[in-house]
Amino acid sequence: MTEPTTGPVAAALRLPRFTAAAVQTAPVYLDTDATIDKAVALVHEAAANGASLVVLPEAFVPGYPYWNWTMTPVQGSPWYERLYRASVDVPGPHVDALRAAARRAGVVLVIGVNERGPHSLGALYNTLLTIGHDGELLGVHRKLVPTWAEKLTWTPGDGSSLLVHRTAVGPLGALACGENTNPLARFTLLARGELVHAAAYIALPVAPEDYDMAEAIALRAAAHCFEGKVFTVVSCSTLSPEIAAEIAGEDAELRARLARPRSALSGIFGPDGRPVTEPLVDEEGIVYAEIDLGRCVRPKQMHDILGHYNRFDVFRLHVDDRPLRPLTPVREPPQQQPPQEER
Numbered sequence: 524m525t526e527p528t529t530g531p532v533a534a535a536l537r538l539p540r541f542t543a544a545a546v547q548t549a550p551v552y553l554d555t556d557a558t559i560d561k562a563v564a565l566v567h568e569a570a571a572n573g574a575s576l577v578v579l580p581e582a583f584v585p586g587y588p589y590w591n592w593t594m595t596p597v598q599g600s601p602w603y604e605r606l607y608r609a610s611v612d613v614p615g616p617h618v619d620a621l622r623a624a625a626r627r628a629g630v631v632l633v634i635g636v637n638e639r640g641p642h643s644l645g646a647l648y649n650t651l652l653t654i655g656h657d658g659e660l661l662g663v664h665r666k667l668v669p670t671w672a673e674k675l676t677w678t679p680g681d682g683s684s685l686l687v688h689r690t691a692v693g694p695l696g697a698l699a700c701g702e703n704t705n706p707l708a709r710f711t712l713l714a715r716g717e718l719v720h721a722a723a724y725i726a727l728p729v730a731p732e733d734y735d736m737a738e739a740i741a742l743r744a745a746a747h748c749f750e751g752k753v754f755t756v757v758s759c760s761t762l763s764p765e766i767a768a769e770i771a772g773e774d775a776e777l778r779a780r781l782a783r784p785r786s787a788l789s790g791i792f793g794p795d796g797r798p799v800t801e802p803l804v805d806e807e808g809i810v811y812a813e814i815d816l817g818r819c820v821r822p823k824q825m826h827d828i829l830g831h832y833n834r835f836d837v838f839r840l841h842v843d844d845r846p847l848r849p850l851t852p853v854r855e856p857p858q859q860q861p862p863q864e865e866r
Contacts, residue, residue: 538816539693543719543756544574545810547789547803549763555585555609559617562634563624569809570628575656576692576814577628580760581635581699581723582649584617585609587760589770591672592729593777603676607647610637613663618652626658631690633697633721633758638665640678642849649677651697651723653688661688662697667708670701683846687715693816697721703743711842713751713829718816720747724759726805728783737788737804749796751829752822754814759787761807794819 546565551557562579569577581587588606590599611617613636625632632654640646649669653662665680685708687696696712696719703709703722712720722744727736744755762781771778790802791812799812826832 537693538819539575539691540813540815540817541575541692542573542811543576543692543754543791543814544569544572544578545756545758545789545791545803546577546579547759547761547787547810548580548807549761549766550583550586552586552763552766552769553605553609555611555617558583558585559620563620565809566621566624566628566630566632569811570630572809572811574630574811576631576690576695576719576721576756577625577633578721578723578756578758579632579634580758581651581725582637583634583723583760584611584636586637586766587725588673588676589729589762589766589781591675593770596675599675606637606676607639607645610639610647612641613638613650613652614660618660621652622654622658622660625654625656629656631656631692631695633695633723633756635699635723638663646678647676648680649673649699650680651699651721653690653695653697653721655688656691661690662686664697664699666699667702667705681847682711682842682844685711685715685842685844687712687717690719692814693718695719695721697723700724703747707840709747709751710828710840713753714840717751718753718819719814720751720753720755722747722755722757724757724787724789726760726762726787728762728781728786730786735785737785740788741790741792741798741802744790744792745796748792748794752794752819752827754794754799754816754819755792756814757789757792757802759789761787761805794822 590602638648638650649666651664655661664684667680669677687694694716696717744757748755767781790810791799793799803810
């Protein structure tokens with residue numbers, strides 16, 4: 524894992540220009556090997572179309588726990604065990620396959636996985652992996668706060684992974700879904716020099732009736748881009764008919780609910796907050812757009828919340844970036860024996 528970045532200026536004004544790919548698709552639900560194969564194929568497809576950065580959805584491997592929203596905790600318990608058994612270890616062979624794909628394709632890759640906690644049998648994290656174009660595993664970010672019903676599945680992460688990574692496409696940070704509504708988490712990445720932001724989401728047809736997930740995603744991306752003068756690459760999963768059928772079973776009303784429109788949006792947004800190209804809503808596909816980090820410079824003259832448009836003598840953000848562990852041994856130093864008197 525890389526160290527925190529102090530700012531883009533340290534990169535000697537190397538301002539890359541590259542093609543980014545935002546993938547909107549569904550996993551092969553709860554089938555880890557097949558989903559990894561699909562992810563690898565999408566990485567190579569995006570690279571063949573000129574992409575240097577590829578972003579895949581939140582919890583893509585091997586899928587999102589929709590049962591938390593549609594069942595009681597007791598009913599969902601067997602599904603939880605099924606997800607746990609299908610999740611990945613970091614490091615592990617499935618991560619190695621993703622690293623090899625990024626290396627062969629020569630792309631920077633951000634992808635969401637369900638990660639088995641190494642310290643506790645049964646613990647799961649919602650994790651974003653950031654992999655360099657050379658296959659190096661740069662970042663393992665565990666979602667800080669599982670959202671709403673997600674608390675039935677995922678353990679919270681900690682501040683140790685709120686990092687910005689120096690990559691071939693520039694200083695890159697990543698957050699999962701609802702984290703993109705947390706202004707302090709976003710500011711932490713901006714203050715560490717982020718110029719490219721990866722935002723990974725899941726389709727959410729189970730949200731309240733008055734909640735437009737596609738609009739919410741676009742608002743979050745636009746806000747982060749406009750406030751920080753950065754680019755955001757948004758990747759959202761889709762909920763396929765196969766997933767709906769597996770979750771809903773014979774419940775026709777629930778199956779119809781899971782097909783709700785405007786549940787997913789993927790796209791690429793610029794430092795003015797506007798989409799660089801037309802976002803993809805609900806449908807599967809890959810959105811491509813050119814990112815020119817030179818466009819991040821001029822807007823800062825008007826509004827730089829990391830510089831002249833802030834008052835750090837008034838506002839201070841303290842971030843505890845220590846990794847949290849369930850056990851911290853404290854060993855007493857051995858007691859010295861008093862010297863014996865000579866006889």
